[in-house]
Amino acid sequence: MQELVTRAKELLADGTVVRVLGWKRGDLSYNPEPAYFNSQEELEQFVYDGFCGANLSKYMIEGSKKEGKTLVFLKPCDTYSFNQLIKEHRVDRDKAYIIGVGCRGKLDVEKIKAQGIKGIQNISGAGIEEDTDTLNIRTIYGDKTCTYGSAMLERCHVCKGKEHMIFDEEIGESKDTKDADRFAEIEKIEAMSPEEKFAFFQKELSKCIRCNACRNVCPACSCRKCVFDSNQFDSAQKANVDSFEEKMFHIIRAFHVAGRCTDCGECSRVCPQGIPLHLFNRKFIKDINELYGEYQAGADTESKGPLTSFTFEDAEPGIVVERR
Amino acid sequence: MMQSQKEKAELIREISGVNPSKCMKCGKCSASCPSFQEMDIKPHQFVSYVLHEDIDALLESKSLWKCLSCFACVERCPRDVKPGKLIDAARQMVIRQKGADYLSADEIPELLDPELPQQLLVSAFRRYRR
Amino acid sequence: MSIEKTNEFRPKIVAFCCNWCSYAGADLAGSSRLGYPADVKIIRVPCSCRVNPMFILRAFEKGADGVILCGCHPGDCHYTTGNYYARRRMTLLFSMLDYLGVENGRTRVEWVSAAEGVKFSTTMNEFVEKIHSLGKNVRLEDLRCRN
């Protein structure tokens, strides 16, 4: 981590960049937050550890509007988002100095709590350089441990890989964390009866409080004004009355990012209600891969997305029934 | 049970699955039929009789027992009418009546010869008897 | 074979028809007097690609029991490519609805040319029959909006 700070200071000092976009220590050891650092002093607050899950790509939309270059730290998975934003002219490549940082999987404090560890005060072992598989957790009830892997975000178990898709320089090593099939969850739901499916999503989505955290964090949901906030479709934000509104919101949100979503998993990470929102996006990704050929949004900055291209032989919508 | 001509026509349509109104009266069925000479009611007339619900005449017709079910008429019909299936349906209607078999057990022995294959007997039974 | 039963479930069915093929096909069904149930109401759109998934969900939200989208046959789009985009969009949307446990069969895409009045009519008859077999759309309806 120190290496990142040192390099950032150098770049600030030599004028390559005028600010740094990174993560700042939070009030607790497991909740760092994205922040701009404008001086070497401010960088003292910089942190990069296992809890720095936040994808900084989207912040570069604003960063691109600021004067001068911004140094941004991107994990391998974040670079897909950044590429996609370049493709959509939402960020300015020339305004960014990208340091691709290593990643050994990102952590989710909820996963730790779910293991029955309560009253967390401090967690150690989450550092990026630390070569340990154990997290030491100090709680008001005494010290506890859990494995690094058991505290990892879902998305890291299905990691897209260690490569940075775009960068100016790379610092740090990454680890293979993939140990699950990305589409296993989707297939499980697909195999359910319609009643089970409906019940499953009803249960999950009834938790939604329409806080819009998923939308706000999503690098693909970068509209200046969301359709759900405008009167374009007479759908301006309404109070939640029933589950349909949530369904509609989440279906349309997933549809709007279909073919553009890089599966960065931020939506599920930030949901305060713990709704597995990635299940929507990943369903579209799975369908796209199966019906129109493998496609990874953000793998490059030129290719046409699956919903802006077609072939004469494309499957008919009736295939939905046939595949069942 | 006495059935009206209309009901019988309906039954023939149902058993055969044939819609006689598709016929355009080109006569290709009769032109193709190998048993044409032996038939009193010709294949194209058969379609017309069903259309006009004149079924009793068909049930008495000797054509029922002359059709080879070779499907030449079905294959070549430009309108997909399937006259052969109508004839078979009429034959079915006859043999489904008790005692109306066209082949009785008594007459079989004299029809046989040493070379005659099983298949022939089986087929004839299916066609002629309930 | 139209369904003309009274005192029972009368579905609300929205049919989006592209102006060039399917709307004309529906007109042809009309001028050929090829009936289909009055439950079907047609909305004219320039092209099948004009149909936003929002429209379809909106219809369900407001109590529709089925939504069908008709456009030109692939290769025959008046705007060359519109129906290809519509095809992908609808395939994904329908797949998602299926995934969420909404009975598939409530949504359908059919390509109907201007010359296919018969197809339009049979498609609508079939679709209404299908919706009848599925019954009222309770899974997607916003109860608040029902009259």
Place this chain on the structure above:
Amino acid sequence: MVYSYYPGCTLKTKAKDLDAYARACAKVLGFELEELENWQCCGGVYPLGSDEIATKLSSVRALAAAKEKGQDLVTVCAACHHVLKRVNDDMKNVEDIRFRANNYMELDEPYAGETKVLHFLEILRDRIGFAALKDKVVKPLTGRKIGAYYGCLLLRPSDRMQFDDPENPSIIEDFIRALGAEPVIYPYRNECCGGYISLKEKDMAKNQTDLIMESAAGMGAETLVTACPLCRYNLNQSRTQEKVPVVYFTELLAEALGVKAEAAETNAEAAADAKGNTKPEADTDKTEDMQEGGTQS
């Protein structure tokens, strides 16, 4: 490759040679015909009435048995092939028949036309290929002029049978060519031989076969080849002066593959066994009809 095999009643009685040659040839060609256990007579003709269920059940049983074994179902007799193929088609496509037949049958798993029904000739054409067959020929029938007699059962109705062009078929001609002989094309090769009519209306059948025989002979055929025992019987009843001998296609095949003699031997043994038995059909006859018919021998 192992296929389920449905020989049919005639191949167990009057057309044992058709069967014996088929088995011998299969061996040479590298596939196996595994006879279904407890198969029942197909009934000889396909019941045309849309309300006929009971008369189709024996075929469904055979089809379901093949499905259970996961094998394609092969027939040699044209009539059995016709019946099985069409019943299978009904089970696949006609909901009413499928529902009612399954209701009768009470199988563990409902049958819905999954089995593929193949005629022996289709195996030769589509699985082995006539070019490959040609390579296996050891005694080419060079110089022989052979007319194919298709009859109606293999070809019609073409949308169901999907066997070959119903008006200008070529599968048997290609077969004849593969064996090294010269096919003779004559126009009546796809006209009916009279079929079951020959039981009661003997003259009518003879009119038909006279036409076929004369046409074939006129065009220069020295042998006729067929896949159907009834066709062969009827053709042999023809009153024409110059009778063209009629043989089964499997016999020609066995000859060309060089296994005719040994197949004939086993066949003769079988025939001898059969003669010793006063009621040869008893073990295969499954229907009442058959037993009545069996009194003739």
Place this chain on the structure above:
Amino acid sequence: MQRIGVFVCHCGSNIAATVDVKKVVEMAALEPGVVHAEDYQYMCSEAGQAKIDAAIKEKNLTGIVVCSCSPRMHETTFRNAAKRAGLNPYMVEIANIREHCSWIHKNMEEATKKAVILARAAIAKVSLNTPLQQGESRVTKRALVIGGGIAGIQTALDIAEAGYEVDIVEKTPSIGGRMSQLDKTFPTLDCSACILTPKMVEASAHEKINIYTYSEVEKVSGFVGDFTVDIRKKARSVNMDKCTGCGVCQEKCPSKKTPNEFNRGLNTRSAIYTPFAQAIPNVPVIDREHCTKFKTGKCGVCAKVCQAGAIEYDQQDEIVTEKYGAIVVATGFDVIKLDQYDEYAYSQSPDVITSLELERIMNAAGPTKGHLERISDHKAPKNMVFIQCVGSRCADKRGKSYCSKICCMYTAKHAMLIRDKYPDVNVTVFYIDVRTPGKNFDEFYRRAVEEYGVNYIKGQVGKVAPQPNGQLLVQGVDLIDNKQILMEADMVVLAAAIEPNKDVRKIATMLTASIDTNNFLTEAHPKLRPVESPTAGVFLSGVCQGPKDIPETVAQAGAAAVKAIGLLAKDKLLTNPCTAKSDELLCNGCSTCANVCPYGAISYIDKEVNDHGIRETRHFAQVNSALCQGCGACTVACPSGAMDLQGFSNRQIIAEVDAICR
């Protein structure tokens, strides 16, 4: 708030018999914004339009809904009425209560209910309409005719005579088409070549007509008034300017085994060839597939014998790009393949032929030099049998469902010509019906029967059996005598169904012109607009639209020309104002919309905007309304809803959905 007027049409009894129009008026009047509602016998009539006019003026209406027939029928009528009354024509919406309601429902209560709902949807929509202005686009004063048969030639001549430039694109090496293959024409029996050749010459000599033979349309873009077309000029391998048409190359060409397409494969031709003697241009092409020089590199005889040095083996295909204001499709027909009809032994006997083949046999320039003889043994026939409706009027897959229309007449023609020239030949025609609607047509057919003794038998043929003696045994039926007929014939002639040229589907796709299940191009209206395609600027000439004979083809060719001329005569076209429009404050500039636009109508600009007090330079989409055709693909691609379609806006469609589901 809009002030809406609703006008409900009875359409005589067409609507009023099934829909309670009074009830519709009553219910519509209750809708918000509706300040006027009335019904009338015929809204489209002058009196009906006057009512609309009066209501707009008296009640200061800002929008109107007409509940009537399909908008495809009278939308323009009512828009014009609104315009005359001073209302923007795009403030008009139509509720289709005829085609989509009264004509398909029987129950009055149901139909009325539905009509009310359709009216509500239209009212809901019109409440959100905004006045739109039509733009203008230019017209390129040049027409393209695809196909150089009699239809294409006639259309081109008529357009050229009106003073406009015309290009003909013909796929084969010469113009002339099917008509050039015919010997005589009915019902006057004049020689086909004698009447066609002068037209071919006239077309090729016309200063306004430019002919691309051996060429195909490769790509079409643009729209009415402004099409851009790529034409592939296939390499002819012969220099058109140098060639003198002497024909020596064709004589000397050693490769003469290619089936002669012009003679329907009845004889062969050389690899370098002109299809027929009167070909225009009279310049041969090298059929590279069959030319020894191209196959093996050796030969080159034609180049050696060509005095003019016109042979160019290294010619390449060339793409010419041209602009056109109007396009006429005249791609014609072919006869169906008969290999599915072998009960007639077409592929088993050379003496079973199609009527088009007979046409070539009877032609002096044909394979038999005009002598009627059998192809198998060149013997003169004694008995000929004609079979009608081979593949026409078929419900099954192998044939065509339609009547090919020309066969009855050409068969009568053939029968008559044969009986006239060879009185000892017996001619029998098996027919299902003899269809002779047309001036002097039935008289013609009757002459064949009465004066020429042609034996017409009502009934079909079941089988044609080639006999060992070379005869054809025809097994047919006489339905009048109720007898099966067996007759020997020397030749059998099949009236094969005609079908649109195979390439027409490709061309229709390029033109986005619609096509029916039989591959005939669809007309804009079957009765009232029979020569126009529903695609603006595309017109139909000849059999590509439906079976027709020569006089009908020529008549339609002229009609198509007039329609094209009517278009070319305009200096400007008014464009559809229902185009896409981007909201600059909502646009993200992501370019998704541009990716799906088929017209390249969307571009991006960087411009300073004032977004609720925030001034910043933004990158956003702009629609070129001259290029935009209003499909709406972009509106759905746009995630933010910045892109909307005028006249079919998101809110309008949603209002319709809500009204229907209410």
